[in-house]
Amino acid sequence: MSVKRRLGKAREHCITPEAVAAFMAGDFTRLHRALGLKPWEPSPLPRDIEPLGVDEGPGPQNRTSWAEAWPKVQELQRALIEAAGGRPRASRQRSD
Numbered sequence: 658m659s660v661k662r663r664l665g666k667a668r669e670h671c672i673t674p675e676a677v678a679a680f681m682a683g684d685f686t687r688l689h690r691a692l693g694l695k696p697w698e699p700s701p702l703p704r705d706i707e708p709l710g711v712d713e714g715p716g717p718q719n720r721t722s723w724a725e726a727w728p729k730v731q732e733l734q735r736a737l738i739e740a741a742g743g744r745p746r747a748s749r750q751r752s753d
Contacts, residue, residue, distance in 0.1 A: 670692045670693060670694070670733055671692075672733075672736050672737060672740050673691060675687070675691045676688060676691035676692050676737065677737060677740050677741050679691050680701065680702065680737045680741055680745055681741050681745045682745070683702060683706045683707065683745045685700050685702060685707050685709065688700060688701065688702065692733060694730075695722075695726075697722045697723055697726070698722070698723070698726040698729075698730060699711050699723060699726060699727060699730045700730070701730050701731075701733040701734040701737055702734075702745065703734070703744060703745070706745060710734075711727060711730050711731050711734055713731070716728065716731075
């Protein structure tokens, strides 16, 4: 009996109003949840606001999950900046 092969679902991170609000508030936890990011992925917040965030430069040069996620999160950061009309100015916040 043959079995139909299925491809995995592509997981695109949607830029929602909730994600934009969390980004502009500099809220690490709410932003991660709103975007559905994994715990080991960097935050799309700028590094000057969140030490676990990304910047425009090249990512870490090692072979970790963190480093592999860097380009994807940089793209999310660019999309959030565009959707929000600018970078967040808020100080670092965490909602636990």
